[in-house]
Amino acid sequence: MKDIRKVLIALDRSEMDEVLLRYGLFLAEVLEAESVDLLHVVQEEIHELDVLEELDASFESDEEFRSEIMHKAYERKPDTRLNLSAHLFRGNPFNEILKFTKMNDIDLVIVGKKDERQGAGIVAHRLSRKAPCSVIFIPPRPELQMDAILMPTDFSDYSAMAFREAMFFRKKFPEIRLVALHVYHVPIGYYSTGKSYEEFAGIMKQNAEREFEKFVKNNKLEKLKLEPVIVLGEEHNPAEKIHEQAIRENCDLILIGARGHSMVSSIVLGSTTEKLLRITKKIPVFVMKRKGETLKLLDILMNI
Numbered sequence: 001m002k003d004i005r006k007v008l009i010a011l012d013r014s015e016m017d018e019v020l021l022r023y024g025l026f027l028a029e030v031l032e033a034e035s036v037d038l039l040h041v042v043q044e045e046i047h048e049l050d051v052l053e054e055l056d057a058s059f060e061s062d063e064e065f066r067s068e069i070m071h072k073a074y075e076r077k078p079d080t081r082l083n084l085s086a087h088l089f090r091g092n093p094f095n096e097i098l099k100f101t102k103m104n105d106i107d108l109v110i111v112g113k114k115d116e117r118q119g120a121g122i123v124a125h126r127l128s129r130k131a132p133c134s135v136i137f138i139p140p141r142p143e144l145q146m147d148a149i150l151m152p153t154d155f156s157d158y159s160a161m162a163f164r165e166a167m168f169f170r171k172k173f174p175e176i177r178l179v180a181l182h183v184y185h186v187p188i189g190y191y192s193t194g195k196s197y198e199e200f201a202g203i204m205k206q207n208a209e210r211e212f213e214k215f216v217k218n219n220k221l222e223k224l225k226l227e228p229v230i231v232l233g234e235e236h237n238p239a240e241k242i243h244e245q246a247i248r249e250n251c252d253l254i255l256i257g258a259r260g261h262s263m264v265s266s267i268v269l270g271s272t273t274e275k276l277l278r279i280t281k282k283i284p285v286f287v288m289k290r291k292g293e294t295l296k297l298l299d300i301l302m303n304i
Helices: 016-030 048-058 062-076 092-104 122-132 158-174 188-193 198-220 237-246 271-279 291-295
Strands: 006-011 033-041 084-092 109-114 135-136 150-151 178-182 227-232 251-258 285-288
Touching: 006 016, 006 092, 016 033, 016 062, 016 109, 016 135, 016 158, 033 092, 048 285, 062 084, 084 092, 092 122, 109 122, 122 135, 122 271, 150 158, 150 237, 158 178, 158 251, 158 285, 178 198, 178 237, 178 251, 188 198, 198 227, 227 237, 237 271, 251 271, 271 285
Parallel strands: 006 033, 006 109, 033 084, 109 135, 150 178, 150 251, 178 227, 251 285
Antiparallel strands: 135 285
């Protein structure tokens, strides 16, 4: 079964819309999605942002907005096979996006990841935590290419879920490099074994290499032709290592599975993923979620 059928691109009438339309439609076709909804929410009850009133007044009607967005979308993908729709709502952007995602059974939300000084990031950050489906965060100038993808793994089912999504990238780009990164660490009490830090690090690396082989075999990932990279990092700070490796490998995308040990904890991203979203400025970050888990608790989350 395909994971991504329905895609939502969240627009905000800024310069990022051009990027989101271009990259979002490109990605939707790579993932063999069926439909793309283009959504803009005119934010109300925010008096200090006069620009919002300007934007709202610039449309004679909702239909005028939809026509404009559809025209821009088809300009960028005139031969697209995707079923495109445009929507304009008024209200709280986070709530409206979340509501639309739930009601329309969206599989992937695409949002812009601006510099926080540009007044962005609040909606995107909240979506990263509470969206009931996968989310991809697009920086201002992403490349429309897929030469290499970095896929961090802790050998969990959530990692396997994300890795299976890479099948679509391999199908579209046969020569793509799929770099599987595992960051291991030396536990604090290593000295009680009588071994040096370096000796214990060597043992941990060997264990990780065995775990990787088992992970690939158990999840039938051999066809992906993964490039394993196993590096030593700090126990509580692997995000920096992930970011550094993505830069070193010239990766065009970071694909990571959001995980948790229970239905509730799986909705709130782990500290590694949240830190990665904060420090990664130039590479799109694709956060894969198990949609069935989060959707059941959406109504609870709306009240947190």
